[in-house]
Amino acid sequence: MNKKQMVLAALMICAIANLSQAQTFYPVLKKYSTADKERLDKTYATALSSGHNGFIEAALAIVTMMKLDLPADEFPMIRDEIDYLAAHSTTPMVRYRACLAGAVFAHPAMFTEEAAHQYSDSDAFFSALADRKTKPLLSSK
Numbered sequence: 001m002n003k004k005q006m007v008l009a010a011l012m013i014c015a016i017a018n019l020s021q022a023q024t025f026y027p028v029l030k031k032y033s034t035a036d037k038e039r040l041d042k043t044y045a046t047a048l049s050s051g052h053n054g055f056i057e058a059a060l061a062i063v064t065m066m067k068l069d070l071p072a073d074e075f076p077m078i079r080d081e082i083d084y085l086a087a088h089s090t091t092p093m094v095r096y097r098a099c100l101a102g103a104v105f106a107h108p109a110m111f112t113e114e115a116a117h118q119y120s121d122s123d124a125f126f127s128a129l130a131d132r133k134t135k136p137l138l139s140s141k
Helices: 003-021 034-048 053-069 076-088 092-106 108-115 122-138
Strands: none
Touching: 034 053, 034 076, 053 076, 053 092, 053 108, 053 122, 076 092, 092 108, 092 122, 108 122
16 A cells, blocks of 8 residues: 555545544534644645545535635645646536535635534535535625
C-alpha cells in the first residue's frame, strides 16, 4: 500500500467511526490552530482527489461546513480540488455538489443562516445551500 492509499484508508476508518456514532449532521464547531488548518487543507484535498464518489461527496460536505465555520480562512488545496471536481468529475452529483461548495468558498457570508442550522444528512445540507443560491434569483428585490 502506498502512502496516499494508507492516508485515505485511515480517513475512511475515522469518517465511518464518526458517522456511525453521529445521529445528526452538524456543522463543524471546533476552532483550529494554523497548523491544524494546514493539515486539514492537505488531508481533505487528498480525500477530494480519491476517485471514490461516495467518499468525495462526504468530503465535500465536511469541507463546506468547515468553510462555513471558518469563513475567513483560506484552504487553497481544497479550493483547487473543488474547482477541479466542479469542472471534471465523471458524475453529475459530484459536479453539482462541488459547484455548491465552490459558491460557499467564494461567498461564505451568503450562507450564514445555513451555517447555524443542524442537518440530518449531507443531502439536507446541500439542499439548503441550493435553496440559498436560488433565493436571490426568485426574490422580487
